[in-house]
Amino acid sequence: xxxxxxxxAEVKKPGSSVKVSCKASGGTFSSYAISWVRQAPGQGxxxxxxxxxxxxxxxxxxxxxxxxxxxADKSTSTAYMELSSLRSEDTAxxxxxxxxxxxxxxxxxxxxxxxxxxx
Amino acid sequence: xxxxxxxPSLLSASTGDRVTISCRMSQGISxxxxxxxxxxxxxxxLLIYAASTLQSGVPSRFSGSGSGTDFTLTISCLQSEDFATxxxxxxxxxxxxxxxxxxxxxx
Numbered sequence: 425x426x427x428x429x430x431x432x433a434e435v436k437k438p439g440s441s442v443k444v445s446c447k448a449s450g451g452t453f454s455s456y457a458i459s460w461v462r463q464a465p466g467q468g469x470x471x472x473x474x475x476x477x478x479x480x481x482x483x484x485x486x487x488x489x490x491x492x493x494x495x496a497d498k499s500t501s502t503a504y505m506e507l508s509s510l511r512s513e514d515t516a517x518x519x520x521x522x523x524x525x526x527x528x529x530x531x532x533x534x535x536x537x538x539x540x541x542x543x
Numbered sequence: 544x545x546x547x548x549x550x551p552s553l554l555s556a557s558t559g560d561r562v563t564i565s566c567r568m569s570q571g572i573s574x575x576x577x578x579x580x581x582x583x584x585x586x587x588x589l590l591i592y593a594a595s596t597l598q599s600g601v602p603s604r605f606s607g608s609g610s611g612t613d614f615t616l617t618i619s620c621l622q623s624e625d626f627a628t629x630x631x632x633x634x635x636x637x638x639x640x641x642x643x644x645x646x647x648x649x650x
Contacts, residue, residue, distance in 0.1 A: 440576075442589050459639065461641075466628065467640075468643050468644045469579075469581075469587065469630055469632075469641040470641070471632075471639040471640065471641065474639075483637055483638075483642055484638075485638035486544075486638065487638075519586055519587075521586075524566055524589070525595060526592065527567055527575060527592070527593075528634035528639055529577035529589060529592040529593075530577070530579075530587070530589060530632075530636055531592075531598065531631065532588045533586035533587060533588070534586065535586060536586055539614075
């Protein structure tokens with residue numbers, strides 16, 4: 425059974441950066457794209473970007489271009505999402521999610537990581 | 544960017560009801576559409592992908608239909624555990640996008 429386990433909650437100051445990890449187990453990590461999706465309090469889901477670990481290629485949503493970096497370490501089956509220049513509007517739960525066999529729908533999700541940006 | 548209009552945003556229903564949720568795309572996406580269920584404080588769960596394929600383990604009262612620009616999620620006989628928020632998501636093009644969500648509440 426595939427499991428995605430994310431790092432713990434973070435509290436950050438405006439202008440700083442945060443790096444969230446997502447460790448996969450129980451499946452073939454490198455072959456499946458890992459996406460990052462965030463959800464602000466009381467709001468909907470927002471796709472930020474993804475990486476295909478075996479290729480090391482990342483795609484980002486235009487909204488986050490230049491502020492987000494998604495990486496993957498095949499040796500530890502861990503994906504990372506780093507968001508810089510944090511502002512209060514970045515306060516959200518951040519999820520990693522694995523793509524399915526047939527495309528970029530998400531059949532496995534991490535438990536979520538709450539990132540709070542506050543001065 | 545493909546924009547998605549999901550409706551209604553709020554749906555009040557009773558156990559046993561048949562409910563439908565609509566998702567309309569700003570451009571055609573063939574069948575590259577998924578549906579998710581999310582309960583408070585939990586990660587979303589995949590219900591349907593490829594517009595109409597039921598994810599393993601999902602009850603058969605859930606079904607999806609449509610292609611191109613118009614899609615529907617149907618719950619044939621609403622159960623107590625189905626009261627949740629539902630999202631559609633397209634994976635035809637980048638950026639991947641989600642509908643705004645439909646909250647199904649107890650009437």
